[in-house]
Amino acid sequence: MFDLAIIGAGPAGMAAAVEARALGLSVLVVDEQPAPGGQVFRAVEAAHGDAVLGAEYSAGLGLVESFRRSGATFRPGTTLWHLDPDAGELSLTPGGPAQARRVLLATGAQERPVPIAGWTLPGVMGMGAAQIMLKTAGAVPAGRVVLAGQGPLLWLLAVQLKRAGAAPVLVLETTPKGRLGAAFRAGGWFRGRALLLKGLGLLREARGLAVVRAVTGLRAEGAGRVQRVAWDGGSAACDTLLLHEGVVPATQVPLALGLEHAWDAAQQCWRPVVDDYGAASHDRVAVAGDGAGIGGWQAAVAAGQLAALDAAHRLGRLTAAGLAQRAAPVRRMHAEALALRPFLDALYAPSAAVLAPVDDQVMVCRCEEVTAGQVRAAARLGAQGPNQAKTFLRTGMGACQGRMCGATVARLIAEIRGVAPETVAPLRPRAPYKPLTVGQLAGL
Amino acid sequence: MSAPESFQAIIVGGGLVGSAIAWGLAREGLRCVLLDEGDIAFRASRGNFGLVWAQSKGQGAPHYQRWTRYSANAWPELARELADAVGADVGLHQPGGVHLCLSDKEMADRADRMAQMAREAGNSLPFHYRMIEAPELRGMLPQLGPSVVGASFTPYDGHVDPLRLLHALHRAFTGAGGVYVPNAKVERSDAAPRDFRVMAAGRVFEAPRVVLAAGLGNAALAPEFGLSAPVRPQQGQVLVTERVAPIFTMPTTSVRQTMQGSLLLGDSVAEVGYDISQKPAVMAEIAKRAVLSFPFIARLNIVRAWSALRIMPKDGVAIYDQSERFPGAFTANCHSGVTLAGAHARLLAPMIAAGQLDGMLDPFSARRFDVRDAA
Amino acid sequence: MYATRPEARPATVEVFVDGVAVMVPAGASAAAAVLLAGAAAIRETSISGAPRLPYCMMGVCFDCLAEVDGAPNVQACMVAVAPGMRISRQRGARHV
Numbered sequence: 015m016f017d018l019a020i021i022g023a024g025p026a027g028m029a030a031a032v033e034a035r036a037l038g039l040s041v042l043v044v045d046e047q048p049a050p051g052g053q054v055f056r057a058v059e060a061a062h063g064d065a066v067l068g069a070e071y072s073a074g075l076g077l078v079e080s081f082r083r084s085g086a087t088f089r090p091g092t093t094l095w096h097l098d099p100d101a102g103e104l105s106l107t108p109g110g111p112a113q114a115r116r117v118l119l120a121t122g123a124q125e126r127p128v129p130i131a132g133w134t135l136p137g138v139m140g141m142g143a144a145q146i147m148l149k150t151a152g153a154v155p156a157g158r159v160v161l162a163g164q165g166p167l168l169w170l171l172a173v174q175l176k177r178a179g180a181a182p183v184l185v186l187e188t189t190p191k192g193r194l195g196a197a198f199r200a201g202g203w204f205r206g207r208a209l210l211l212k213g214l215g216l217l218r219e220a221r222g223l224a225v226v227r228a229v230t231g232l233r234a235e236g237a238g239r240v241q242r243v244a245w246d247g248g249s250a251a252c253d254t255l256l257l258h259e260g261v262v263p264a265t266q267v268p269l270a271l272g273l274e275h276a277w278d279a280a281q282q283c284w285r286p287v288v289d290d291y292g293a294a295s296h297d298r299v300a301v302a303g304d305g306a307g308i309g310g311w312q313a314a315v316a317a318g319q320l321a322a323l324d325a326a327h328r329l330g331r332l333t334a335a336g337l338a339q340r341a342a343p344v345r346r347m348h349a350e351a352l353a354l355r356p357f358l359d360a361l362y363a364p365s366a367a368v369l370a371p372v373d374d375q376v377m378v379c380r381c382e383e384v385t386a387g388q389v390r391a392a393a394r395l396g397a398q399g400p401n402q403a404k405t406f407l408r409t410g411m412g413a414c415q416g417r418m419c420g421a422t423v424a425r426l427i428a429e430i431r432g433v434a435p436e437t438v439a440p441l442r443p444r445a446p447y448k449p450l451t452v453g454q455l456a457g458l
Numbered sequence: 459m460s461a462p463e464s465f466q467a468i469i470v471g472g473g474l475v476g477s478a479i480a481w482g483l484a485r486e487g488l489r490c491v492l493l494d495e496g497d498i499a500f501r502a503s504r505g506n507f508g509l510v511w512a513q514s515k516g517q518g519a520p521h522y523q524r525w526t527r528y529s530a531n532a533w534p535e536l537a538r539e540l541a542d543a544v545g546a547d548v549g550l551h552q553p554g555g556v557h558l559c560l561s562d563k564e565m566a567d568r569a570d571r572m573a574q575m576a577r578e579a580g581n582s583l584p585f586h587y588r589m590i591e592a593p594e595l596r597g598m599l600p601q602l603g604p605s606v607v608g609a610s611f612t613p614y615d616g617h618v619d620p621l622r623l624l625h626a627l628h629r630a631f632t633g634a635g636g637v638y639v640p641n642a643k644v645e646r647s648d649a650a651p652r653d654f655r656v657m658a659a660g661r662v663f664e665a666p667r668v669v670l671a672a673g674l675g676n677a678a679l680a681p682e683f684g685l686s687a688p689v690r691p692q693q694g695q696v697l698v699t700e701r702v703a704p705i706f707t708m709p710t711t712s713v714r715q716t717m718q719g720s721l722l723l724g725d726s727v728a729e730v731g732y733d734i735s736q737k738p739a740v741m742a743e744i745a746k747r748a749v750l751s752f753p754f755i756a757r758l759n760i761v762r763a764w765s766a767l768r769i770m771p772k773d774g775v776a777i778y779d780q781s782e783r784f785p786g787a788f789t790a791n792c793h794s795g796v797t798l799a800g801a802h803a804r805l806l807a808p809m810i811a812a813g814q815l816d817g818m819l820d821p822f823s824a825r826r827f828d829v830r831d832a833a
Numbered sequence: 834m835y836a837t838r839p840e841a842r843p844a845t846v847e848v849f850v851d852g853v854a855v856m857v858p859a860g861a862s863a864a865a866a867v868l869l870a871g872a873a874a875i876r877e878t879s880i881s882g883a884p885r886l887p888y889c890m891m892g893v894c895f896d897c898l899a900e901v902d903g904a905p906n907v908q909a910c911m912v913a914v915a916p917g918m919r920i921s922r923q924r925g926a927r928h929v
Contacts, residue, residue, distance in 0.1 A: 382880060451760070702927045718879075757929075
């Protein structure tokens with residue numbers, strides 16, 4: 015029986031483990047990947063010397079090293095497929111189950127799906143995917159690469175590819191005109207100016223790349239693989255099309271647990287409801303990092319530390335006074351890290367067409383190959399949400415369990431019903447959160 | 459509240475039972491409204507196993523056995539009319555089916571059960587079955603594991619895609635002019651003989667007939683209409699594997715291959731009230747039995763699993779009634795919405811349309827519990 | 834189609850993608866190996882038979898399901914390469 019089980023060895027999970035161990039808690043950390051780091055510091059132990067990835071990435075090595083030294087039990091390459099928080103029982107594969115008094119979900123984010131025409135063609139990928147190729151294999155897309163979408167990652171990746179001698183032939187930025195003014199009005203830029211300056215540095219380094227701004231009507235075209243990217247008013251040949259419209263919390267596990275969720279209007283996604291320490295609506299579960307709302311890795315580190323302090327307090331290892339005292343500086347760090355969010359959220363708000371494709375032919379469910387038009391028809395028949403649409407259309411029954419289509423399906427239904435997106439509850443995932451074999455299950 | 463909207467029938471419950479009856483009534487030419495809950499609800503129709511199954515139903519209750527057989531017989535016609543109405547292929551396949559026995563004791567018990575059902579069937583609708591020993595069974599299902607000692611077989615059994623069925627029934631119902639109202643949990647109702655008002659979704663519906671097919675919700679709803687529906691939730695869990703190329707020629711009670719290729723592995727029974735949480739220990743038991751039945755299944759990935767609540771009448775046998783106090787009010791309660799869809803759409807609905815349940819449904823009345831409880 | 838940067842990460846592990854040998858860096862995933870091999874597809878869907886390549890590379894989209902060392906429908910982006918690993922295209926539903 016561990017005091018604290020942490021799901022995910024990204025910034026939040028690693029920071030929580032280090033803090034919890036320092037407070038004397040026994041800690042189990044589980045991660046699907048073979049090494050700690052999460053997606054942001056993916057493979058940093060192997061790749062920190064690659065200058066192309068930049069200094070911020072290499073800085074993650076320190077966090078990984080302190081995690082390795084923390085004395086937490088680390089089970090890499092391990093999948094959580096069921097969690098019973100009442101019993102504190104984690105079903106894990108490979109290897110057996112584990113027990114913990116408290117569970118911290120630090121499962122991070124996933125890229126927001128970008129359902130455009132042709133996005134299932136080979137050669138179309140998420141920008142995060144290209145970055146993972148860079149981090150885990152030092153590899154870059156060959157041939158003509160086009161980046162399309164928006165967000166901080168777009169410019170970071172553009173610069174990384176440029177440094178690696180694989181600069182994109184074209185950047186199609188989807189941010190509409192006039193957003194910068196809105197972003198400055200949203201505030202936070204002064205307090206968050208350190209991050210803002212970092213972003214400006216990237217933009218400076220990206221100078222010289224061909225950029226088309228305020229792009230709409232994106233689509234991928236080609237026979238058997240992507241060959242062209244087209245948009246309203248233009249088109250270009252390409253071999254790899256990388257899409258990105260920001261990231262959203264990975265809510266599969268928290269939703270499956272039935273944790274209370276709230277609609278995040280700024281980021282147009284659901285996120286688990288947590289208190290100042292990350293404690294969720296179940297009294298033995300906390301959520302920290304991007305999984306509780308997108309804030310970036312610095313905020314995730316702080317959130318992880320706060321969740322660890324709270325765990326120690328709840329388990330009687332830290333007094334209320336001790337908690338308050340230790341939390342104060344972490345809280346300041348957390349607020350600092352989040353300062354630029356209003357600016358970024360306003361600048362990079364996803365357009366309506368990204369959230370609910372206008373074209374009925376666009377495939378929204380990649381697994382079961384279901385189009386936007388079919389979802390709209392199911393909504394007109396009376397499906398009130400993604401759970402009913404799932405029974406009618408199989409959207410969410412495929413291998414990804416709705417990770418790629420759930421939000422889009424809900425959005426399309428909201429559109430047809432004429433209701434606000436937050437009135438359509440999200441897909442309710444079930445275990446196994448990730449596949450396991452019948453034999454593995456039978457061997458329990 | 460808005461002005462009352464008049465219909466010839468109000469059906470409460472948009473699951474498989476309610477929508478099969480609703481389609482049957484709409485096909486009879488009645489102007490119907492179908493009231494349903496919303497996206498999040500206890501829906502057995504989302505969680506069932508998809509068998510059209512006669513061989514396990516009605517032991518000790520010959521009327522239930524007969525009704526199930528009628529339904530299995532009516533199923534091809536239901537599938538055909540749904541194909542005609544909305545072009546739906548619900549994947550009906552009735553090649554007969556087997557119940558696998560994993561020990562000599564299971565085999566002996568099963569043989570007794572089948573013999574009793576054959577006795578109870580009598581000669582009017584004889585119940586043909588065979589107990590098949592392992593060597594012959596392997597010829598039918600070559601992937602069987604060494605633990606399988608045999609099976610019972612009846613030619614009446616089969617399976618269907620229950621989700622396509624639900625979708626098709628909804629499309630056929632609305633295509634025939636039926637009105638579907640979601641998020642319409644019954645808030646209030648007024649009952650008088652052949653004169654009913656139901657308030658739901660901020661609207662008022664009135665009709666000379668009301669059919670209660672609200673699943674577990676019937677327990678609370680029925681008394682409002684002078685009826686009784688003693689049903690309880692019974693949890694079942696099911697596992698689904700990745701798709702595999704067609705491999706089984708017939709369904710079994712615990713493993714079947716869907717028309718998409720997935721294997722469904724089921725299903726468990728637990729009396730846990732209104733609890734749909736999944737239990738790894740129960741899931742492991744399902745997996746174990748599936749692997750003993752067909753060892754190759756061990757290698758397959760489980761891509762999905764769920765638990766859902768059956769609507770279980772007190773004695774396991776379906777309940778059908780017309781209200782004595784308020785004629786025109788009917789209930790339908792069962793845990794076999796798939797198997798009985800044929801009977802509900804093609805036999806029960808015409809009775810409801812005509813205003814009178816056939817005498818063969820008398821033994822299904824909930825009044826049977828009054829007698830028993832009084833005794 | 835992806836290319837390695839030997840100056841950053843030398844390709845030291847030999848794997849076979851649809852039977853063709855390809856050298857990839859240690860730490861790469863089986864899905865990355867397919868991209869580095871320049872394969873036209875990692876799977877053909879069981880619905881329409883359409884070709885797919887990995888989309889997310891982080892375990893979310895399940896578009897990288899492939900046959901890895903004889904085991905079908907493996908999430909190839911979640912498996913690190915090992916010397917001699919055989920990665921083949923998943924063609925529709927699994928055959929048993």
